[in-house]
Amino acid sequence: MTDTGLQVHSHSFSAMASPCEIKVETDDPALAVRLGAIGEVEARRIEEKYTRYKPTGIVSRINSAQGEPVEVDAETAGLIAYAAQVHELSEGRFDITSGVLRRVWKFDGSANVPSRALVQKVLPLVGWSKVRWDNPVITLPAGMEIDLGGICKEYAVDRAAMAVRQAAPDVPAMVNFGGDLATTAPKREGRWRIAIESLDPTKDTGGVLHIAGGAIATSGDARRFLLKKGRRYSHILDPRTGYPVEHPPRSVTVAAKTCLQAGTLSTLAMLRGREAETFLKSEGVQSWVHW
Amino acid sequence: MQLTEGKVAAALSLLAAGLLAPMAGHAQEASGGTDAGVSAPQRAPNAYDETASEPGTLVADSAVLFYQEDDDRVRAIEAEAGLTWNRSNGSTFSIKGTFDALTGATPNGAIRSNSVERFEPPQQRAKAADGELCPIDGCTSSSGTYTIEPGKLPVDKTFHDRRYAVDVGATVPVAEGLKLSVGGGYSHEFDFTSRSVRTTLAKELFRKNTTVSLGFNYEYDTIRPYFGIPDALGDMGSYSVGKSRLKKVYNVVAGFTQVLTPEWLVQLNYSYGHSTGYHTDPYKLISLVDRSSGDPFFSLYERRPFERNRHSVYFGSKLALGSFVTDASARWYRDSWGIKSVTFALSEHVPIGRSFYLEPGVRWYHQTQANFFRYFLYLDEPTPRMASSDSRLSRFGAWTLGLRGGAKVASNIEVYGSAERYWQYGLHFDRTLPGNLATTDLFSGSKSISVVGGVRVTFR
Amino acid sequence: MLGAALSLGGCAHMGAEPWQRDVLARKSMQLAREPAILSFDEHTYFSKEAASGGRSFDGGGCGCN
Numbered sequence: 001m002t003d004t005g006l007q008v009h010s011h012s013f014s015a016m017a018s019p020c021e022i023k024v025e026t027d028d029p030a031l032a033v034r035l036g037a038i039g040e041v042e043a044r045r046i047e048e049k050y051t052r053y054k055p056t057g058i059v060s061r062i063n064s065a066q067g068e069p070v071e072v073d074a075e076t077a078g079l080i081a082y083a084a085q086v087h088e089l090s091e092g093r094f095d096i097t098s099g100v101l102r103r104v105w106k107f108d109g110s111a112n113v114p115s116r117a118l119v120q121k122v123l124p125l126v127g128w129s130k131v132r133w134d135n136p137v138i139t140l141p142a143g144m145e146i147d148l149g150g151i152c153k154e155y156a157v158d159r160a161a162m163a164v165r166q167a168a169p170d171v172p173a174m175v176n177f178g179g180d181l182a183t184t185a186p187k188r189e190g191r192w193r194i195a196i197e198s199l200d201p202t203k204d205t206g207g208v209l210h211i212a213g214g215a216i217a218t219s220g221d222a223r224r225f226l227l228k229k230g231r232r233y234s235h236i237l238d239p240r241t242g243y244p245v246e247h248p249p250r251s252v253t254v255a256a257k258t259c260l261q262a263g264t265l266s267t268l269a270m271l272r273g274r275e276a277e278t279f280l281k282s283e284g285v286q287s288w289v290h291w
Numbered sequence: 292m293q294l295t296e297g298k299v300a301a302a303l304s305l306l307a308a309g310l311l312a313p314m315a316g317h318a319q320e321a322s323g324g325t326d327a328g329v330s331a332p333q334r335a336p337n338a339y340d341e342t343a344s345e346p347g348t349l350v351a352d353s354a355v356l357f358y359q360e361d362d363d364r365v366r367a368i369e370a371e372a373g374l375t376w377n378r379s380n381g382s383t384f385s386i387k388g389t390f391d392a393l394t395g396a397t398p399n400g401a402i403r404s405n406s407v408e409r410f411e412p413p414q415q416r417a418k419a420a421d422g423e424l425c426p427i428d429g430c431t432s433s434s435g436t437y438t439i440e441p442g443k444l445p446v447d448k449t450f451h452d453r454r455y456a457v458d459v460g461a462t463v464p465v466a467e468g469l470k471l472s473v474g475g476g477y478s479h480e481f482d483f484t485s486r487s488v489r490t491t492l493a494k495e496l497f498r499k500n501t502t503v504s505l506g507f508n509y510e511y512d513t514i515r516p517y518f519g520i521p522d523a524l525g526d527m528g529s530y531s532v533g534k535s536r537l538k539k540v541y542n543v544v545a546g547f548t549q550v551l552t553p554e555w556l557v558q559l560n561y562s563y564g565h566s567t568g569y570h571t572d573p574y575k576l577i578s579l580v581d582r583s584s585g586d587p588f589f590s591l592y593e594r595r596p597f598e599r600n601r602h603s604v605y606f607g608s609k610l611a612l613g614s615f616v617t618d619a620s621a622r623w624y625r626d627s628w629g630i631k632s633v634t635f636a637l638s639e640h641v642p643i644g645r646s647f648y649l650e651p652g653v654r655w656y657h658q659t660q661a662n663f664f665r666y667f668l669y670l671d672e673p674t675p676r677m678a679s680s681d682s683r684l685s686r687f688g689a690w691t692l693g694l695r696g697g698a699k700v701a702s703n704i705e706v707y708g709s710a711e712r713y714w715q716y717g718l719h720f721d722r723t724l725p726g727n728l729a730t731t732d733l734f735s736g737s738k739s740i741s742v743v744g745g746v747r748v749t750f751r
Numbered sequence: 752m753l754g755a756a757l758s759l760g761g762c763a764h765m766g767a768e769p770w771q772r773d774v775l776a777r778k779s780m781q782l783a784r785e786p787a788i789l790s791f792d793e794h795t796y797f798s799k800e801a802a803s804g805g806r807s808f809d810g811g812g813c814g815c816n
Contacts, residue, residue, distance in 0.1 A: 012662070017582075017669065017723075017724065017725070018672070019662070019665075051723075052725070078310045079310065081310075082306055082307070082310045085302075085306050086303070086306070089299050089302055089303070090299070099583065102581075102583035102584070106581070106584055106586070149582070155310075155311075158307075158311050159311070162311065178672060179672070179673050179675070195676055218673040219671075219673070220671065220672060220673030220674065235670050235671055236671075251673045251674075253673075256300075256303075256304065256307075257304060257307075257308070258304075258307045258308060258311060260307040260310065260311065261300075261303045261304050261306075261307040261308075264303050264307070265299075265300060265303060268299065282297055283297055283299055283300040284297060284300065285300045338778075339777065339778045339779040340777050340778075340779065341777065341778055342773075342776045342777065342778070343776060343777065343778040343780075343781050352786070352787060353787075354787035354788070354791070356791040358795065369791060369794070371787050371790065371791075373787075489808060497766060498766065498768070498769060499769075499772075500765065500766030500767060501766075506807075506808065508808040542804070542808045544804075544807065544808060548782070549765075549766075550765075550766045550767050550775060551765060551766070552765075552766075552767065553767035553768075553771040553772065553773075553774055553775065554774050554775075556775060556780065556782070558782060560805060560806065560807075562804050562805055562808075564804065601802075601803075601804070603802065603804055603805045604805070605804075605805035605806055607782065607806070609780055609782065611774045611777070611779070611780055614779070616777075616779045616780060618784075620806075622802070622805040622806075624802035624805065626801070626802075628801075630801045630802065632800070632801065632802040634802065634805075640779045640784075642779075648779070656796075656800060656802075658800065658801050658802060661801070683799060683800060683801055684801055689799070689800065695785065695788065697785070707785055707788070709785075709788050711792075713795070713799070715799070737799060739795070741791065741792075741795060743787070743788050743791055745785070745787050745788070
């Protein structure tokens with residue numbers, strides 16, 4: 001490509017149900033392979049630790065405690081504390097206990113909107129305020145569940161990027177897990193180019209964003225909704241009402257210093273529905289909204 | 292904690308940084324990470340030891356293929372008839388016609404579901420006045436609305452098509468040891484038309500022991516799906532966005548053939564193909580799956596890149612041992628979609644009696660998946676730029692076991708045939724997937740049987 | 752590779768003399784034996800697999816892929 005032999009090497013794998021990629025700009029292919037492996041190991045570690053689907057995981061241990069307190073490790077405590085603070089910042093819109101709503105809101109092709117009574121029945125099982133959180137001990141009322149899926153992938157991106165940076169501090173790399181990404185350093189030749197759905201590909205940018213560094217995350221509802229009697233029910237549920245958020249954008253992309261921050265902001269914007277763009281503007285963050 | 296607007300981002304920045312900063316300790320280090328036979332003129336012991344294609348002949352060749360996939364999927368009949376005129380000056384002219392008819396069911400790209408799934412084609416802005424979706428009896432490649440029972444692989448059951456194709460070719464010697472070939476083809480289906488032209492220059496060197504060749508092929512395709520061009524990555528059933536699309540394919544093949552010994556011939560080809568245009572399969576869907584339940588919720592139309600670059604290296608070898616011939620070949624392929632494949636084939640020509648031969652053969656193929664291949668998409672993930680769940684773009688392997696045979700039944704008549712079993716294998720279940728997905732069979736590859744019969748008549 | 756093979760081609764011990772070509776001229780030694788079976792096979796593989804070509808041009812002339 002160039003006289004310096006500098007090239008962008010790519011390591012791909014699949015984790016957290018997403019296509020993952022670690023790109024490294026270097027003239028040393030062996031280094032790229034090593035850094036790719038380091039990032040992958042970190043992604044797999046977090047996936048293994050926080051999956052809801054393995055009975056051995058910490059999340060299932062908390063969810064199956066039947067009202068008993070569970071003491072968690074430092075990393076998990078950090079994530080839960082983060083989620084608790086975001087819950088407060090979002091005035092209850094962001095809630096890691098909202099997963100049980102999925103028991104009644106089944107997006108399984110049946111197009112069945114649950115009855116009001118059914119929603120009211122599960123609503124008592126939703127709400128972070130009902131959880132007792134004395135860091136590092138969490139006590140969930142029986143029947144309630146937490147799900148860290150909403151922040152785990154972005155967290156994994158940041159952690160993998162950190163691991164790569166630690167191994168090779170000055171080597172530019174980009175960690176991209178299913179569209180949520182973080183860079184470790186500015187590229188030496190040109191900028192990191194990222195294709196974003198929210199950008200109009202017919203414009204002269206070609207839907208491609210050029211960034212020097214930082215992180216980007218996207219939340220999407222896309223075209224996904226339940227349609228009943230002409231009314232669209234989005235896939236994003238408001239834990240305060242138990243009902244879908246009305247008129248959310250198709251997707252929200254946010255650029256920030258860390259992927260976790262970008263991902264949380266884009267999720268919060270989705271939860272604002274029609275107000276998503278206003279919210280992002282008032283926050284003064286760099287964002288792209290696709291309606 | 293009551294915060295004024297504008298502070299959420301700042302607070303999050305601190306929180307996220309706080310969460311990530313003290314935990315560098317969690318990071319784990321990756322652990323590294325036969326000698327030339329004397330040829331006295333003698334009568335050949337077997338008909339297939341006779342010299343091939345003599346100048347001054349007219350050869351008529353026709354054959355029929357019966358193709359059937361397991362589970363009542365695609366069934367096809369393909370018939371081919373051709374005439375080749377070998378002139379005594381070394382030039383040849385050929386014309387070939389092909390007809391094929393396909394019926395049966397083909398996977399539509401959606402995943403199996405625990406409930407009844409309903410599928411529909413793109414809507415067209417203006418429907419035919421009589422409301423009939425298929426006004427001609429031939430119908431089109433794909434169908435209207437249909438439903439699939441729980442647990443069954445979603446297939447488009449009314450898949451049928453007919454193809455008519457004609458191909459002409461000529462090879463002329465332009466100088467000593469230098470041959471020029473030109474040709475062209477035209478192929479027509481209800482929803483697809485292809486035209487192609489080609490030319491190859493071949494030069495024989497070193498007492499005809501080496502042949503080098505360079506060929507170029509250009510193909511121009513028109514795709515006209517019956518229900519129009521679907522809105523790529525748009526909802527199933529949404530309005531079509533056009534009537535037809537184009538695709539152009541450029542292909543260069545550099546060939547090298549070498550006689551190693553009087554009984555051993557090897558061939559090495561490098562091929563580069565570049566195509567631009569509509570690569571999307573207009574009849575393929577991709578399921579949107581709810582991450583919580585693991586159930587498919589809805590389907591989108593697939594979308595593939597506008598461009599594809601393909602590279603392949605082919606190596607072939609023919610080695611005679613007495614009247615037996617061992618044919619071995621290998622092919623390595625990769626393309627700009629991220630697919631890499633290898634193919635190995637081995638067959639043995641076995642002469643039987645004076646005028647008969649059998650040729651058992653085996654072929655193994657393996658490919659990796661395209662970088663935009665997904666078995667499904669999640670409902671809550673941002674739609675990727677490209678996505679296809681076509682099993683032909685997935686990671687899989689395939690075996691072929693076959694038996695060919697032929698017999699010279701009169702001085703100028705040969706009959707030949709083959710029977711083959713082809714089966715693909717690949718990932719069925721991914722236990723790490725959420726909910727019902729973990730027990731959903733993701734595999735949609737095929738198994739098939741092909742039987743061919745043909746006859747060739749040579750006029751002098 | 753081509754260069755190496757070409758130089759080998761010029762080597763006196765390689766190849767076949769014109770009077771040794773009877774085996775190479777046999778029907779059973781032709782590179783494209785039974786072209787009809789070959790084209791049916793390639794058509795089937797083209798419609799079932801992502802890779803194509805190699806032996807000759809990789810076009811397909813059909814809407815099956």
